[in-house]
Each structure stands twice: as structure tokens, then as C-alpha cells.
Amino acid sequence: MRFLITNDDGVHADGLYALKKAIEHLGEVVVVAPERQRSGAGHAITLNEPLRLYETKLPDGTIAYGCSGTPADCVTLGTLEVMQGDVDLVISGINHGPNLGWDVHYSGTVSAALEAVMIGHPALAVSLSTFSTDTHWSTAAAITLKLVNWLIDNPIPPHTLLNVNVPNVPLADVKGISFTRQGPRQYVDRLEKRLDPSGKTYYWLSGTIADHQTADDTDVTAAADGRVSVTPLHLDLTDHALFSTLHKIII
């Protein structure tokens, strides 16, 4: 099998290296990832400046490619140029931080996987649900390997991906794996207004997470319960329930 792995935390991120080491025995692993931190890049692409690839080395001495562009750009360059279209699975991660519910719209990690399915390759997005520096990468790596092996026997339909969030605990303490749907999640108090040393105003995006009370079968609830959430996503943002009402109305 030929894997492309990427992320939004940068080509030298610990989570990406943990992912690479977890799956490399399954086949060929090509790494194309942003040359710098790109969390929150969403599905941005680079249109008005050159895109460049730089060879670099991972801690095990293998070659990886740093890319000047966004996570979505990395998937385009990785699949079309570096791998010449010969790709069996694209995996984005392992992200340092959760990507749950509505948050996925900001996520470079999930958007890289969405770019892969747009191009026509199956994809996984994997995140470790913590912002702490005390990280259990090995848990997320082991879960990813389990899911990749499952996907080999159970391929998902074209133009779909699995968004995976793993609790930051030792593997033995994970309370199961649940297939989930997106729950509601948003940030509140998002904007901090500050003064710089010269007295000029600047703003800093921040905020705290406000998880709404939500159903048992959502990713947000699974994460709160210490379970792995596996949410199938696709590119279609249509509200199908509203569409079924609206399309009968003639204005």
C-alpha cells in the first residue's frame, strides 16, 4: 500500500512522526506536510504565490517534504506530484488538539483529508484530544493502525472520510471506539482586545469551548466520555432536511 501522510502542525511535529512509525510496516509512506505550524488554516489553498517543496529529514533519517503551502496544498502536491496519483490512503495527523463537532470547519487537519477525498482518495483525519504537552501519541498511533487495518477490509464509499478523535490517556484506559456524528461545539468570548507596548490596539483570537448539551451518539459526547470517536464526513454541506422542505416551494 502507498500512504500519503500530512498534518497542519508542521512536518516536524511529534504527532506526524508517531503516525509515520505506526503505519510504515504496512507499505510505503510518503510525508508531505507544511513547513510550519498551520493549525486553523481550514481548507485554504495557495493561489497567488509559488508553492515550494523542501526535502527534510525525520528523526529516523527518512526523507520527508516540507511544503510552503497549506495542509490542503500538501495533499494536492503530495498526491499529484510526489506520488503521481498512485495513492491508497491519505492520513492527516496526528493533530495536537481535538477536532470535534463544528470545529472541523477551522481544521487544517480535517481539511487536508477533505482535499484528499475531493481528489478521489480515501482519507482519515486523526487528532489527539488534548492541548496539553503531556501527550499519549502512542495511544492515537495504535488506534490509527487498528482503523487503517479495518479500512483495508472495509473500504468506505468514494468522497467520504473518517474523522477520528482519540482521548489523551494510556491505551488501556480508552473506554472504547464509537462511530459518531458531529455534535455542536463552538467557542465563546473569542476576541481579546489588547494594547501593544506602543499603546496601539491589537486583537487575539482565543475563547473557551462551549459544548452544548448533546446526544449520546455525537463526537463531542464520546470525547467527554473518554471514548474514541470515528465520524464519517463528506463534502456536501447541504442541509438535506431543509432542502426537502424548501425545494417544493416556488418563490
Ligand code: MN
Ligand atoms: Mn493542528
